[in-house]
Amino acid sequence: MTVEMKSITDSIVKGDLEEAKKLVEQAVEEGVSPDEIVTQGLIVGMETVGEKWKCDEMFLPEVLRSASTMSKAMDIVRKDLSDTVTNMAGTMVIGTVEGDLHDIGKDLAGMIFEGAGYKVVNIGIDQPNEKFVEAVKEHKPDLLGISALLTTTMPRMGEVINSLKEAGIRDEVAVIIGGAPVTQEFADSIGADIYAPNARSGVDRAQAYFKNIA
Amino acid sequence: MKMNQFVNTTPQFRVLSDDQIERIYFSALEVLERVGAEIYNEEALDLFRASDAVVVGDSEARGRVRVPPSMVEEALNFYPSKITLKGRNGERSLFIQKDSAGFGTGSDLPFCYDRETGERRRTGYKDIGMAAKLVDALPNYDFFMSHGIVGDAPNPQTYDRHQFMAMIEQCTKPMVLTSVDGEGLEDLWRMSCLIQGGENEFRLNPMFVAYIEPISPLKNDNSAVEKLLFAAEKGIPAMYTPCPSSGATAPATLAGMLVQSLAETLLAVSLCHLKKPGMPLIMGGVTTLLDMRKSTYSYGAPELALASAANTDISKWLNLLMFSTGGCTDAKVVDEQAAAEMTTNLFYACLSGASLIHDVGYIDSGTNASLESLVLNEEIMGMCRQFCKGINTEEEYLALDLINEIGPGGEFVTTEHTFKHWKEWFLPQLQDRSDYETWVNNGSKSMTDRINERTQHLLDTHEPEPLDEDLHKELVEIMHRADRRHS
Numbered sequence: 001m002t003v004e005m006k007s008i009t010d011s012i013v014k015g016d017l018e019e020a021k022k023l024v025e026q027a028v029e030e031g032v033s034p035d036e037i038v039t040q041g042l043i044v045g046m047e048t049v050g051e052k053w054k055c056d057e058m059f060l061p062e063v064l065r066s067a068s069t070m071s072k073a074m075d076i077v078r079k080d081l082s083d084t085v086t087n088m089a090g091t092m093v094i095g096t097v098e099g100d101l102h103d104i105g106k107d108l109a110g111m112i113f114e115g116a117g118y119k120v121v122n123i124g125i126d127q128p129n130e131k132f133v134e135a136v137k138e139h140k141p142d143l144l145g146i147s148a149l150l151t152t153t154m155p156r157m158g159e160v161i162n163s164l165k166e167a168g169i170r171d172e173v174a175v176i177i178g179g180a181p182v183t184q185e186f187a188d189s190i191g192a193d194i195y196a197p198n199a200r201s202g203v204d205r206a207q208a209y210f211k212n213i214a
Numbered sequence: 215m216k217m218n219q220f221v222n223t224t225p226q227f228r229v230l231s232d233d234q235i236e237r238i239y240f241s242a243l244e245v246l247e248r249v250g251a252e253i254y255n256e257e258a259l260d261l262f263r264a265s266d267a268v269v270v271g272d273s274e275a276r277g278r279v280r281v282p283p284s285m286v287e288e289a290l291n292f293y294p295s296k297i298t299l300k301g302r303n304g305e306r307s308l309f310i311q312k313d314s315a316g317f318g319t320g321s322d323l324p325f326c327y328d329r330e331t332g333e334r335r336r337t338g339y340k341d342i343g344m345a346a347k348l349v350d351a352l353p354n355y356d357f358f359m360s361h362g363i364v365g366d367a368p369n370p371q372t373y374d375r376h377q378f379m380a381m382i383e384q385c386t387k388p389m390v391l392t393s394v395d396g397e398g399l400e401d402l403w404r405m406s407c408l409i410q411g412g413e414n415e416f417r418l419n420p421m422f423v424a425y426i427e428p429i430s431p432l433k434n435d436n437s438a439v440e441k442l443l444f445a446a447e448k449g450i451p452a453m454y455t456p457c458p459s460s461g462a463t464a465p466a467t468l469a470g471m472l473v474q475s476l477a478e479t480l481l482a483v484s485l486c487h488l489k490k491p492g493m494p495l496i497m498g499g500v501t502t503l504l505d506m507r508k509s510t511y512s513y514g515a516p517e518l519a520l521a522s523a524a525n526t527d528i529s530k531w532l533n534l535l536m537f538s539t540g541g542c543t544d545a546k547v548v549d550e551q552a553a554a555e556m557t558t559n560l561f562y563a564c565l566s567g568a569s570l571i572h573d574v575g576y577i578d579s580g581t582n583a584s585l586e587s588l589v590l591n592e593e594i595m596g597m598c599r600q601f602c603k604g605i606n607t608e609e610e611y612l613a614l615d616l617i618n619e620i621g622p623g624g625e626f627v628t629t630e631h632t633f634k635h636w637k638e639w640f641l642p643q644l645q646d647r648s649d650y651e652t653w654v655n656n657g658s659k660s661m662t663d664r665i666n667e668r669t670q671h672l673l674d675t676h677e678p679e680p681l682d683e684d685l686h687k688e689l690v691e692i693m694h695r696a697d698r699r700h701s
Contacts, residue, residue: 061633068628107625125623184651197651 003027005040012045012073013052015065020073034077035085038117043088046070046115053200060199064108067115074117089117090142090210093135093173096125097148097156105179106147108199116203118143129156129163136164136173143206144173146192151181158190176206224604227565229524235531238469242476243283250280251432251481255439261488275436279481286480289487295533297451297494299357299388300419302409303679308356308388310423310451310496310535313567315602317560317595318357319349319588320542320573321392321425326362326583327547329670337362337583339380344673345575346384348588351676354595355588359390359425359572362583371700374398375693378405382689384678389422390453390537390572396440399424401696403450405689413448423451423496423537423570428478430458442482446489453537453570454482455498459511460521462504468521475499476528483534496569497529498537505544510579513542514555522559523566530567538563541574541591548586548665552577556587557594564598589669590661593644600640611635644668 003026011020020042027037049066052058058066078086094110096102103125110120123135136144144164148154157177164170176194177187187195194209196202230238250268253259256275263269266285271277299308308316326337345361360377367373374393381389382405393399402422410416426441428434438454445452456478458464464471479497486493502518504511512518522538529536540563545552556574563571573580574595575588605611616631626632644664646653657663681689 059636061627061636064628065633101623103623104625104627108627111628198649201651 002030003032005036005044008037008041008073009045009048012042012066012070013048015062015069017069017072020069021076024073024076028077034080035082037077038074038081038085039088042070042074043117046117049115050200050203060108063115064111067111070117071114078119089119091119091121091139092143092145093121093123093132093139093141094145095123095127095132095135095147097146097153097160098126098128099156100148100150100153101125102147102149105149105199106145109145109147109178109196109202112199112203113143113145113206116207129160132160133163133167133169136169137167141173142210143194144175145202146175146177148177148179148182154179154181154186155190157182157192161191174206174209176202178202221607222604224602225565227523227562227567228527229520229566230527232531235528238472238476238528239532241473242480243286245432245473245477246281246286246480246484247283248280249432249477250278251428251434251478252276252278253434253439253485254436255434255443257443258434258439258485261485265488267484281481281484285484285487289483289491290532290534292487292491293483293534294492294494295535297420297423297496297535299423299451300410300421301385301387301389302382302421302681303386306419310569312530312533312535312569315564315568315598316356316570317354317541317574318390318570318572319345319355319359319361320576320580321359321361321390322363323361323576323581323583324363324365325578325581326585329585334582336365338366339364339376341583342377342380343384344585345583345588346381347676347678348585348669348672350385350387350678351672352588352592354592354599355387355574357388357390357423357570357572358385360392361575361588368697369700370394372398372693372696375401375405375696378402379689379693382409383681383686386679390425390570391422392425393441395437396444398696399441399444399450401692403444403448405692408685408688408692417449420451420494423453423494425455426452427455427457427498428482430456430463430478431474432478432481434481439485442486443489446486446493446495449490449493451494451496453496453498454479455500455537457500457511460501460503460517461506464501466503468501468517468524471501471521472524472528475501475525479534495534496537497525497532497534499525500539500573501525502539510544512544513539513573513576513579514544514551514559516558519559519562522568523562526563526566526568535569536567537570537572538566538568539573540564540571541594542576542580543587544577544579546578546582548577548584548590548662552587553590553594553661556591557597560591560594561598561601564602585669585673586662586665589665589672590644593642596640596643603638 008023114120146157174193177192178196184195259277262279268280269277297310300306341362349355349358364377367376407416456475460471464474501521526536540560543552543555574591577584
């Protein structure tokens, strides 16, 4: 009995990790290419989840469960993926600026990006500018997510971008920002590349951005 | 091991203490002994003449009746503490009992706004059908009153049969019905017996409660008493609902209004008992004030909410079921005033534990019908229901192990506990909780916009279970016979 990509997709939508792992492992044994498992199975599952989320058919806890299922199922085949597929998603570093102890927005965004196939490095809260710079140098991410919840800490997002410039690595990474007080206008004023007004839109906007510059 | 625990399964709310209720009750008995009430009905006067009451009157058909407390208290022992209604959908869905709230519309509003022209006009058969359809579709409504009045009936003397037809065609839920007089109520009852499968089935599975009201202060007109006596004879559930306006047809003090309103109720309690003990009688009351600036009977005053909740306290103390009021407003359109007033009086009616809460959706001080108001109230009733669920403090709900597991700075969104319990929350259908940008992208719609869309969508898509064709013919025949009698 061969594994159908449709059933992998369904296991992601259901957020059934055991089922998803079993199916992916079985597909690998059957000789299905890791690229196919990811592009025809896992990613299709998360696209379905994204659509259902947009029209209120799925809710945050379910979406995160699917995202986590996707990410863990992808780990099984991640090292065997072709460069093309690896680059489809890419790497993301994410953190909260110095003086801000708020975890949740950044963590949710990270989980959603993981669900879209990204490898996410979460550097945590209350991070000084140089830590962001170091993380970008070390992990060479495609995307740097900076979070701030407070109007008082919001300007630090601009400082992080300036530090990247000073270190000469601003052009090596796309900066995405979000958080309750953030607007498109603010994002433009500090020179961020992508503005995400909510957790739902972040992945879409990032993908649209990369498509645009490609 | 825990000991001596009390658990509030629901929130607790009370306006009056037992001692306060007793003072109001003793005062109401005093009113019936000393002042009495006027009755314009020969049979009722004869029943009182043959009892321990004192009847003084200048004609056979009109008299002042004064009733001793012993008669009232004997009668009070005979009323059922529970009535269960079954709509034509076959579900015994509405349990009228203490501290168990059922929501429903009001009835007989003369005007409505035309959805196409925006003009205010008289309500008609089709408007009642549309309201019926919405109430059938919206799950938070437990019962249906006509909302509007069938102003285009061939004869005002038979409008009630036409109104019932308009209601029953589009709504399968239990109902509260108004009627022109005793004969009108008899026709409605006959129509309902056909639907329920006979008189005895109707008695066990009544599908409607008859709405009857005295005239405050302390007057009982012939048609109201006819209906009451017919309901008592046939065992039809009925509510006798004083509608006093504080400062005009009742004292300007809320306590005084409650005393008078209770005296009006207790007179009906005595009368129905004389006719036939044990009828399913429900206490009622739209207890509010006359606005002294505009001379209108207010449906949005906080005093309505307060006096209604107090009245429910009294009803529970008397072991009578309560027909209360909420979800209504003085606003002329469904606007901010409407939302504020409807939310306030609906929440307090619900918290008070009234058995039935009616007039949901009334605008313009009980003169104007609004389909949008019905849709808005669906959301407010949902919020009420959620609030009344109270807070569970069992181990699973205290979540101590979970808090320990997650620790400082962690997140709960992805835990199994959240996955399981967030579904117990209220899920708004109309309220917007999106972020600003999403809201703008979706057209920057106001609540009013969303209510309009939802109203139209329900009218376009909801298909109530149709009435059996043969049954429909039989019902129409009863209606036509009434029209011929009155032509």
